[in-house]
Amino acid sequence: MEGIDHRMVSVNGITMHIAEKGPKEGPVVLLLHGFPDLWYTWRHQICGLSSLGYRAxxxxxxxxxxxxxxxxxxxxxxxxxxxxxxxxxxxxxxDQEKVFLVGHDWGAIIGWFLCLFRPEKIKGFVCLSVPYRSRNPLVKPVQGFKAVFGDDYYICRFQEPGKTEAEIASADPRIFLRNLFTGRSLGPPILPKDNPFGENPNPNSENIELPEWFSKKDLDFYVSKFEKTGFTGGLNYYRAMDLNWELTTPWTGAKVQVPVKFMTGDFDMVYTTPGMKEYIHGGGFSADVPTLQEIVVIEDAGHFVNQEKPQEVTAHINDFFTKLQDNNKSF
Structure with missing residues (x-):
């Protein structure tokens, strides 16, 4: 997109691609994507936040x-x-000691870990879709998901290396990506063992109209990148969940201690998973995150709320970060 700069940065033994825009001296906002996504999910927020003086x-x-x-x-x-x-x-x-943080889906999960591990680096966190839940010291995550939702719960199905990748390839990655971004299936996401992503799709499916917020150009961009990389990298985040559980033993019972705003779409598959609304609105979430400032449920929006309702999401992000800067609160 016009005006967005792209460069490669060496970090932690790997080379990372970043997209950025905004004044060099502006407050940094770090935007973290989820699965199966890219920096591109934030295209509207990058432009919107940079126009407000942030460095996105x-x-x-x-x-x-x-x-x-x-x-x-x-x-x-x-x-x-x-x-x-x-x-x-x-x-x-x-020279900025602290930055603002925004995360969606797996980007939200990584954001929670960043807030736990290095809270001194974060001024405030806007979390989209996935709330923080304290580590259960008795049950590994995948075992817990199987017990509650069964073996066909999508996280359980993602565990076997190579299997989901082959299923996506059989279904056609383009159709898989289109359905995932534009679908409105409510949670919990269950993948049947047979034909989970729709093998041998209807040849006329390309003619299905895309929603206004997700154009053919957008879909083409995602397809071009995932055709190059495949889906294994993204799926590996799910395959490391039980390992995360082992590594985070020292943080059992830890509370998030940075200011947080939570947003979700009312049709989000995470928000509509049984028990999630009760946790978010019933006090469990605020008990785990005592610095939770605000919960926003955006109407008529699904999982990719930052793309579906870009102006509304950008305004909420700016409103929260502006209040934090104005109040100069210390938590």
Missing amino acids: VAPDLRGYGDSDSPESFSEYTCLNVVGDLVALLDSVAG
């Missing part, structure tokens, strides 16, 4: 886009990825 920085996380993709899932733990981001901030933040 959106990386392709390791395993995605033009960034390096280590082979083993053991190189996609929260420690690896947070290490990438700490090194990135050292490179782009200059």
Whole structure:
């Protein structure tokens, strides 16, 4: 997109691609994407926030886009990825001791880890879609998901290396990406063992009209990148979940201690998963995140709320960060 600069940065033993825009002296906003996504998910926020005086920085996380993709899932733990981001901030933040943080989906999860591990680096965190939940010391994540949602829950299905990649290839990656970005399926996401992504899709499916917020140009961009990289890098984040659980034992019971604003779409598959609304609105979320300032549910929006409602999301981000700067609160 016009005016967005792109460059490669050496961080934590890998080369990372970043997209950035805004005045060099402006407060840095680090924008973290999820699965299966790229820096591109923040295209509207990069332009909107930079016009308000922020320096917006959106990386392709390791395993995605033009960034390096280590082979083993053991190189996609929260420690690896947070290490990438700490090194990135050292490179782009200059004299700024703290930065603003925004994360969606896996970017939100990594954002929570960054807030836990290095809270002194974060002024405030806007989290989209995935709330923080304290580590359960008794049950590994994948085991817990199987117990609650069954073996066909999407995270459980993603665990076997190579299997999901082959299923996506059989279904056609273009159709997979289009359906994922524009679908409105409510949670929990369940993948049937047979034909989970729709093998041998209807040849006329390309003629299905895309929503106004997601153009053919947008879809073409995603397809071009994932045709080059494949999906293994992104799937490796899920395959490292139990390893994350082992590595974060010292943070059992830890509370997030940076100011937080949470946003979600009312049709988000995470928000509509059984028990999630009760956790978010019933006090469990605020108990785990005592610095939670605000919860916003955006109407008529699905999982990719930052793309579906870009102006509304950008305004909410700016409103929160402006209040933090004006109040100069210390938590």
